[in-house]
Amino acid sequence: MAGTEDPDLDRVFAALADPTRRAILTALLDGEASVSDLAEPFEISLAGVSKHLRILTLAGLVSQVRSGREKTCRLEPDAINAALIWMQGFGGFEGIDLDAVERILAGLIDDEDEAGDAGASGEARPPAGG
Structure with a gap:
């Protein structure tokens, strides 16, 4: 050029x-x-x-x-x-789309909380989406 x-x-x-x-x-x-x-x-x-x-x-x-x-x-x-x-x-x-980053992080935290809750109660949780 x-x-x-x-x-x-x-x-x-x-x-x-x-x-x-x-x-x-x-x-x-x-x-x-x-x-x-x-x-x-x-x-x-x-x-x-x-x-x-x-x-x-x-x-x-x-x-x-x-x-x-x-x-x-x-x-x-x-x-x-x-x-x-x-x-x-x-x-x-x-x-960077900071709102998108926040949504991703919130999803990761929610997933970790759910995994921790399932482990504490001893109940098996069905996989997400199905």
């Missing part, structure tokens, strides 16, 4: 393609963190984490601020909007 190239969107998807970068983004959901704090759980060098952060920064998903010798990283969630809008074009990415 001609005319569908979007370098910003390409950078976001390329950044999200790597599990280490996704883990870094997940860690930043808790708030700002230093590069050394972000690097701690990984079995890669600080320089390796810095390369991942550079890619996330170029994609606009992370911002970095230097304070003295330390860099602090912050999640920039708005940068993912282009990817979300693009994916919504395929449909099936609409919001």
